[in-house]
Amino acid sequence: MSSTLQEIADCVIAGRFDEIKPLVESALSNGVDPQAIIDAGLRSGMQVVGQKFKANELFIPEVLIAARAMKAGTEAIKRHVVTDYTDSLGTVVIGTVKGDLHDIGKNLVAMMLEGAGFQVIDLGTDASPEAFVEAARENDAEIVAMSALLTTTMPKMAETVHALSSADLDRPVRTMVGGAPVSQGFATEIGADAYAPEAASAVEAARSLVAGLSRPRGDGPPCCPQRASARRLRQDSEKGRGR
Numbered sequence: 001m002s003s004t005l006q007e008i009a010d011c012v013i014a015g016r017f018d019e020i021k022p023l024v025e026s027a028l029s030n031g032v033d034p035q036a037i038i039d040a041g042l043r044s045g046m047q048v049v050g051q052k053f054k055a056n057e058l059f060i061p062e063v064l065i066a067a068r069a070m071k072a073g074t075e076a077i078k079r080h081v082v083t084d085y086t087d088s089l090g091t092v093v094i095g096t097v098k099g100d101l102h103d104i105g106k107n108l109v110a111m112m113l114e115g116a117g118f119q120v121i122d123l124g125t126d127a128s129p130e131a132f133v134e135a136a137r138e139n140d141a142e143i144v145a146m147s148a149l150l151t152t153t154m155p156k157m158a159e160t161v162h163a164l165s166s167a168d169l170d171r172p173v174r175t176m177v178g179g180a181p182v183s184q185g186f187a188t189e190i191g192a193d194a195y196a197p198e199a200a201s202a203v204e205a206a207r208s209l210v211a212g213l214s215r216p217r218g219d220g221p222p223c224c225p226q227r228a229s230a231r232r233l234r235q236d237s238e239k240g241r242g243r
């Protein structure tokens with residue numbers, strides 16, 4: 001890793017939020033790729049924080065200070081990745097699900113989606129299934145994207161997918177899930193239309209979802225085989241319960 005990226009990672013680890021902005025700005029003006037700053041600088045620093053937190057070497061106050069540094073670094077990059085598009089690729093409602101206050105990853109995904117030309121409505125953290133449904137309705141959204149970092153809040157994703165499919169919305173809404181404990185298998189199980197492990201692939205997934213939306217809804221577009229497979233899972237479990 002270059003020494004600048006290592007310095008950015010170190011700022012996150014040590015929570016030096018006042019130093020991170022000038023560092024990121026100088027890296028950008030020296031031509032360092034914003035994606036490399038995010039991956040090898042900011043995220044890599046937060047990964048170390050995560051390991052230290054798990055090993056009880058760092059505690060919540062230090063993690064919060066690291067999160068503040070990460071946020072300052074992300075803000076400094078934002079204007080380099082967010083472009084003003086006249087034609088939006090579509091509207092994405094994004095939020096961290098009910099009971100979960102982690103927003104660093106969600107903010108990165110929101111920023112990358114905005115940068116790619118999506119209109120992003122950010123519900124913040126602790127967003128209830130009803131809040132996702134209402135925001136999707138009010139904004140005529142194509143995609144609802146959910147983030148969860150706690151295994152205990154992952155079930156809220158399933159509830160939100162269910163609430164969206166039961167709501168009488170004017171247009172089909174696709175769902176996308178992510179966050180450290182979330183996997184493709186979990187996305188399939190709950191009937192979400194897409195999963196992505198990080199922000200750049202979230203943009204690719206969102207593009208495929210809106211491309212799929214121009215097709216008739218039917219059994220789900222080709223980009224969303226999970227929907228059919230989730231339906232099968234539900235049917236199997238209903239049969240198993242004798243319904």
Ligand code: B12
Nearest residue numbers: 050100101102103104105147150151178179180198199202
């Ligand atoms: C920072 C942090 C905090 C901060 C959050 C600050 C903030 N503003 O977000 C604070 C201190 C508040 C916190 C609190 C807690 N935390 Co915490 N936290 C973390 C930590 C260290 C880093 C998370 C992070 O920001 N990672 C960096 C980002 C960039 O990565 P990411 O979130 O995974 O996002 C990427 C992908 O997942 C993906 N992605 C994310 N969202 C989405 C959404 C979509 C749609 C898509 C497609 C992709 C996608 O793209 C992102 C960018 O690449 C993790 C450890 C870890 N290794 O994850 C623990 C961790 C998540 N926390 C944990 C715990 C237990 C807690 C607390 C319960 C602690 C406590 N005792 O109070 C509380 C819960 C509070 C709550 N109700 O939410 C556990 C969870 C364990 C579990 N199995 O559930 C972890 C794993 C730590 C651990 N090893 O024990 N935490």
